[in-house]
Amino acid sequence: MTYTPHSPISVSGLSHWFGEGETRKQAIFDIDFAIKKGSLTVLMGPSGSGKTTMLTLMGCLRDVQKGQLSLLGHELHGADETMKIMLRRRLGFIFQAHNLHESLTATQNVLMGLQVHQSGVRATVDVEQQNKAARHILSLLGLEDRLDYMPAHLSGGQKQRVAIARALVASPDIVFADEPTAALDKDTGLTVVKLLKELGEKRGITTVMVTHDNRILQLADRILTMDEGHLVDEVVPA
Amino acid sequence: MTRFLTWVLGRLPIGWLQLTHNKGRFAAALAGVAFANVLVFVQLGMMGALTGSTLQPYQLFEADILISSSDSKSLTEGGNVARVHMLNALAVPEVASAAPVYISMVDWRVQEDQTSALQLVGLPIEAIDFMAPVLRPQFLQLALPDTALIDRKTRGGTEVFFNSLSPETPAVFEMKNRQIKLIGTLQNGAGFSADGNLVMSDQSVLRLSPSRSSGAPDHILLQVQPGASIDRTVELLKQVLPTETLKIRSFAKAAADEQAYQTSEKPVGIIFGFGTVIGVLVGIVIVYQVLSTDVADHLKEYATFKAMGFGEGFFLSIIFEEAIILAVFGFFPSVLAAAGIYHLLVLKSGLPVELTLASGLMVFIGTLAACALSGTIATRRLAHADPADLF
Numbered sequence: 001m002t003y004t005p006h007s008p009i010s011v012s013g014l015s016h017w018f019g020e021g022e023t024r025k026q027a028i029f030d031i032d033f034a035i036k037k038g039s040l041t042v043l044m045g046p047s048g049s050g051k052t053t054m055l056t057l058m059g060c061l062r063d064v065q066k067g068q069l070s071l072l073g074h075e076l077h078g079a080d081e082t083m084k085i086m087l088r089r090r091l092g093f094i095f096q097a098h099n100l101h102e103s104l105t106a107t108q109n110v111l112m113g114l115q116v117h118q119s120g121v122r123a124t125v126d127v128e129q130q131n132k133a134a135r136h137i138l139s140l141l142g143l144e145d146r147l148d149y150m151p152a153h154l155s156g157g158q159k160q161r162v163a164i165a166r167a168l169v170a171s172p173d174i175v176f177a178d179e180p181t182a183a184l185d186k187d188t189g190l191t192v193v194k195l196l197k198e199l200g201e202k203r204g205i206t207t208v209m210v211t212h213d214n215r216i217l218q219l220a221d222r223i224l225t226m227d228e229g230h231l232v233d234e235v236v237p238a
Numbered sequence: 239m240t241r242f243l244t245w246v247l248g249r250l251p252i253g254w255l256q257l258t259h260n261k262g263r264f265a266a267a268l269a270g271v272a273f274a275n276v277l278v279f280v281q282l283g284m285m286g287a288l289t290g291s292t293l294q295p296y297q298l299f300e301a302d303i304l305i306s307s308s309d310s311k312s313l314t315e316g317g318n319v320a321r322v323h324m325l326n327a328l329a330v331p332e333v334a335s336a337a338p339v340y341i342s343m344v345d346w347r348v349q350e351d352q353t354s355a356l357q358l359v360g361l362p363i364e365a366i367d368f369m370a371p372v373l374r375p376q377f378l379q380l381a382l383p384d385t386a387l388i389d390r391k392t393r394g395g396t397e398v399f400f401n402s403l404s405p406e407t408p409a410v411f412e413m414k415n416r417q418i419k420l421i422g423t424l425q426n427g428a429g430f431s432a433d434g435n436l437v438m439s440d441q442s443v444l445r446l447s448p449s450r451s452s453g454a455p456d457h458i459l460l461q462v463q464p465g466a467s468i469d470r471t472v473e474l475l476k477q478v479l480p481t482e483t484l485k486i487r488s489f490a491k492a493a494a495d496e497q498a499y500q501t502s503e504k505p506v507g508i509i510f511g512f513g514t515v516i517g518v519l520v521g522i523v524i525v526y527q528v529l530s531t532d533v534a535d536h537l538k539e540y541a542t543f544k545a546m547g548f549g550e551g552f553f554l555s556i557i558f559e560e561a562i563i564l565a566v567f568g569f570f571p572s573v574l575a576a577a578g579i580y581h582l583l584v585l586k587s588g589l590p591v592e593l594t595l596a597s598g599l600m601v602f603i604g605t606l607a608a609c610a611l612s613g614t615i616a617t618r619r620l621a622h623a624d625p626a627d628l629f
Contacts (some may be wrong), residue, residue, distance in 0.1 A: 101252075103256045116546050
């Protein structure tokens with residue numbers, strides 16, 4: 001698929017470098033692709049191939065240095081920090097290490113996914129409504145009996161499900177997931193991604209997932225393979 | 239508490255949850271803030287005692303104007319004033335009356351092995367109107383030679399002893415080879431240089447110190463005519479008296495001058511002032527350390543929140559939330575500790591150490607300000623929370 005600004009994510013001639021002067025090294029080479037709304041795209045490739053850099057660029061976590069990157073209809077090349085923060089609020093992130101806040105319960109962690117959208121003015125916040133939404137999505141992910149548990153008292157799979165709930169609770173337009181199954185056993189990993197895909201389809205969420213886990217490929221709508229900063233293969237599973 | 243803070247903040251009280259997650263560390267942080275507060279409270283208490291005890295001797299008198307030697311910085315320091323100036327002052331129509339006052343230090347042997355340094359104040363019996371009204375009935379009894387009133391708050395004295403004193407049952411003790419009879423008490427208070435006060439007639443004072451001349455009192459007290467302006471009278475006195483050798487001030491200004499001298503020029507006042515500053519600095523360092531460590535410990539969480547789209551204002555509000563929580567929760571135990579320490583100080587030293595609403599408010603506001611300052615410095619660490627590093 002070529003560059004189409006109306007896609008949730010559209011990339012054209014994207015290159016990226018790290019470092020300065022003699023240590024400057026190119027990590028991404030002139031990449032083009034576009035991702036369809038509501039799809040699950042898997043980004044594969046060996047370590048150091050540029051997958052994570054792509055993810056951070058698409059997630060508005062790095063500045064675009066060269067090329068075009070359209071996210072939800074907004075060009076990120078030259079976008080200011082305010083624009084990037086506003087866009088990030090329409091995204092969901094799932095990290096390899098779940099990154100739950102250890103001081104918050106499962107429900108409170110998920111609530112943070114909703115509170116990022118509020119203005120901070122007390123009168124405008126319906127805390128009970130937010131609590132209900134957070135508890136609902138945790139129940140959908142099978143954590144109804146772990147709502148008030150602290151992350152330290154949850155298993156790895158449960159933590160990752162809380163992280164998924166946090167990423168999805170505000171119905172983002174796009175979810176970026178980085179190795180979400182890396183810390184999970186085989187069965188749990190597959191269950192978690194199935195849940196992610198199921199909820200994504202129900203809510204019309206576009207998902208981009210970086211993974212090395214071949215078992216997940218069967219769930220993907222599209223597989224992009226990167227190597228040494230180049231997009232080397234693009235597969236649409238039958 | 240979490241519900242209440244959620245209601246107040248309109249968001250999850252992340253700062254509160256972070257601080258209370260590790261209860262041991264939270265308790266240690268509060269103890270640190272409380273410790274810094276107690277340091278400040280003690281210094282302020284001592285400073286208050288210094289200013290309070292400086293003013294106490296002035297409360298013995300009822301006067302409008304004080305004439306002192308030009309080198310006099312306090313009631314007990316400085317040269318004498320020639321009595322003739324009192325007569326010249328009386329020539330000013332606005333001056334209604336005048337009285338010489340003699341002030342010196344004497345030792346009172348409380349027990350065989352214990353001596354108290356008393357500030358001896360002598361005033362003519364006929365100048366009874368210059369004594370504070372509450373002291374006048376007892377003061378009249380001092381017309382008898384070698385009689386004295388002793389301060390009930392004198393260090394070393396006991397309640398039983400002071401209650402036993404009366405003209406009929408005086409306590410007799412030897413002072414400078416004279417038998418002095420304590421025939422009653424007054425209530426004033428100990429200071430930093432005196433353990434209490436002893437009031438006598440001027441004649442008794444002069445008998446105790448034969449080398450002193452009745453023509454050279456330490457100060458001259460003046461009362462102005464009813465309706466006369468004190469400031470105007472001071473100006474008139476300056477025209478008729480030699481200002482190069484005399485300091486002519488309203489009584490209130492003399493007290494304020496001595497207060498300023500004791501707190502800003504005397505070593506003890508400077509030390510207490512520095513102590514207060516050190517306490518504030520210790521507080522800032524402790525709170526900064528707590529907040530800074532907390533930010534460092536939660537960099538990953540903050541980076542996650544940044545990735546989720548939370549702006550700088552959100553992170554600042556968490557740090558200030560923590561700063562305010564530390565300030566508020568550290569304040570109350572420090573008030574209790576300070577009250578206990580003040581009580582002990584009053585018992586042991588007799589100094590007027592008081593925990594006032596003003597000092598409490600000052601410390602509380604100072605704590606909030608110090609915590610806010612520490613929080614502001616700690617926010618610099620937030621820059622290290624880069625969400626791109628999470629992947």
